[in-house]
Amino acid sequence: MSEALSAPLAGRGAPAVPHPGPPMIGMAGVTKTFKRRDGGTHLALDTIDLDVAPGEFVSILGPSGCGKSTLLYIVGGFVAPSGGKVTVSGDPVTGPGPDRGPVFQEFALFPWKTVLGNVAYGLREGGLSRRDAEARAGELIERVGLKGYERFYPQALSGGMKQRVAIARTLAYGPKILLMDEPFGALDAHTRIKLQNQLLELWERDRKTVLFVTHAVDEAVFLSDRVAVMSRQPGRIKEVVAIDLPRPRHRDELLLDRRYQRHVIDLERMIEDPPDLAS
Amino acid sequence: MSRAASRTGAALRPGLPPFLACLALLLAWQIAARFLAVGGVPDALSTFRELPAIIGDREALGEIAASLRRMGAGFGLALLFSVPLGLLMGRSRLVSALVNPLLMVGYPVPKAALMPLIMLWLGVGDAAKILVIVLGVSLPIIYHSRQGARAVEEKLLWSAAAMGMSGPARLARIVLPAALPEILVGCRTGIVLALITMITSEMIARQTGAGNILFNALDMAQYETVYAMILVVSALGIALDVLFERLRSGLTGWAEPIPSPAIAPA
Numbered sequence: 001m002s003e004a005l006s007a008p009l010a011g012r013g014a015p016a017v018p019h020p021g022p023p024m025i026g027m028a029g030v031t032k033t034f035k036r037r038d039g040g041t042h043l044a045l046d047t048i049d050l051d052v053a054p055g056e057f058v059s060i061l062g063p064s065g066c067g068k069s070t071l072l073y074i075v076g077g078f079v080a081p082s083g084g085k086v087t088v089s090g091d092p093v094t095g096p097g098p099d100r101g102p103v104f105q106e107f108a109l110f111p112w113k114t115v116l117g118n119v120a121y122g123l124r125e126g127g128l129s130r131r132d133a134e135a136r137a138g139e140l141i142e143r144v145g146l147k148g149y150e151r152f153y154p155q156a157l158s159g160g161m162k163q164r165v166a167i168a169r170t171l172a173y174g175p176k177i178l179l180m181d182e183p184f185g186a187l188d189a190h191t192r193i194k195l196q197n198q199l200l201e202l203w204e205r206d207r208k209t210v211l212f213v214t215h216a217v218d219e220a221v222f223l224s225d226r227v228a229v230m231s232r233q234p235g236r237i238k239e240v241v242a243i244d245l246p247r248p249r250h251r252d253e254l255l256l257d258r259r260y261q262r263h264v265i266d267l268e269r270m271i272e273d274p275p276d277l278a279s
Numbered sequence: 280m281s282r283a284a285s286r287t288g289a290a291l292r293p294g295l296p297p298f299l300a301c302l303a304l305l306l307a308w309q310i311a312a313r314f315l316a317v318g319g320v321p322d323a324l325s326t327f328r329e330l331p332a333i334i335g336d337r338e339a340l341g342e343i344a345a346s347l348r349r350m351g352a353g354f355g356l357a358l359l360f361s362v363p364l365g366l367l368m369g370r371s372r373l374v375s376a377l378v379n380p381l382l383m384v385g386y387p388v389p390k391a392a393l394m395p396l397i398m399l400w401l402g403v404g405d406a407a408k409i410l411v412i413v414l415g416v417s418l419p420i421i422y423h424s425r426q427g428a429r430a431v432e433e434k435l436l437w438s439a440a441a442m443g444m445s446g447p448a449r450l451a452r453i454v455l456p457a458a459l460p461e462i463l464v465g466c467r468t469g470i471v472l473a474l475i476t477m478i479t480s481e482m483i484a485r486q487t488g489a490g491n492i493l494f495n496a497l498d499m500a501q502y503e504t505v506y507a508m509i510l511v512v513s514a515l516g517i518a519l520d521v522l523f524e525r526l527r528s529g530l531t532g533w534a535e536p537i538p539s540p541a542i543a544p545a
Contacts (some may be wrong), residue, residue: 084422095440096437096441098441098523100441100444101441102434102438104434106434108434108437111533112452112456112531121439125443126443158348170441175441229540
């Protein structure tokens, strides 16, 4: 597939730079309704329009229950939209596929497989021989800093280690898009920062297209080129904010950067719920 | 608390408590048989004296082996269809809705009560006995397979689907291994039920087998043989269970809780 899809560095951070050809991810009028128990319907997502350019890092930021994960699952092809359409490189999404690699908050590692077996799984699925798959998996395990843990079962690992295995497992089969569903939401603050740094390092190397769901404002600003802010009931995109911070980004510099602070404050105000809905 | 537990654990050898419990049971049996002197209840000692006669008897051993063969065949056949059916039920609402009513009806029926009917169709030979064992074993395996399949995390399946794995392949390669610990719980119940149905089937269709020896001896008022046979069957049950536990921890060691360091000697 198109491994050479690294976007040019210029123009990074600008909102949806006009790009020749179709967007990497195109969401047009996506809606999702759920049946309620009382027979009524609940509008979870209301006409979502959002394009993601190749090599762009876009976060979807919103309070819990705004439907941001559902939107990610629709892009992944795991959940069908009730209306509208999603395209990947111009082709309509009809189901899951190896061009879009998910990383879930719950890690979703195969517990009966070792670290090596998990990371090699998608490669074996793609038809690689055991030897080649394990060699490539070994490299990725080293890249996420888990060398020496190849023979461990997931159960023996900490949350942060599990998520690093999950990221390696998804990177292994070479998806051109990463779909990350609050990947660091279940981790403690320290581990979270470590993994954010590691993700940025990995991303700055291959510049994959990333759609990243989070409810943490600082995380969204730190990582993203653009942040789409969602509101809930119904889930709508309120605003898309371009994060005009230079890369490579370093946490300690950013924390002192006025522009970073401004973005955090603005976004925090934006995701605040109207008082009647606050829980 | 864990420290106190490990202290008492260190004082006792691991095999000692069960050994003491067995000894106490045998002692109680011996005393009760002696003092109550109910007809047809031999004491523990004379029962144990009868054991070599059974274990040394080629014919008796052959019969027990035949019983175990039927039990293995019945258990294996049940496994072959119960696990896929249970997994399908766990993942598909349609299959579950179709099959569940049948299982609900079949559940309370004592499977051995069907033996006379089955004998009408299949005769008194191995086929009838194996079928009864299949019926006796399959329900818990289906039930636990279904529970296991239901509990599989959706996102495991999504992760596999994103790798390009098809639906049927996910059932065999994701749902099956993920549900294996629960399936094996059903199998363990199944083994005990197989042993019970095996004996019962041989009681009804008396021809061969461990159950046949037992009930023939009962007819001839050879109570020592009856009790010795019960001991043999129980020992078989315990041995099978231990073997199965070994197999289980080998297959699903990845799901075992990690041994806490508190258990290790300081």
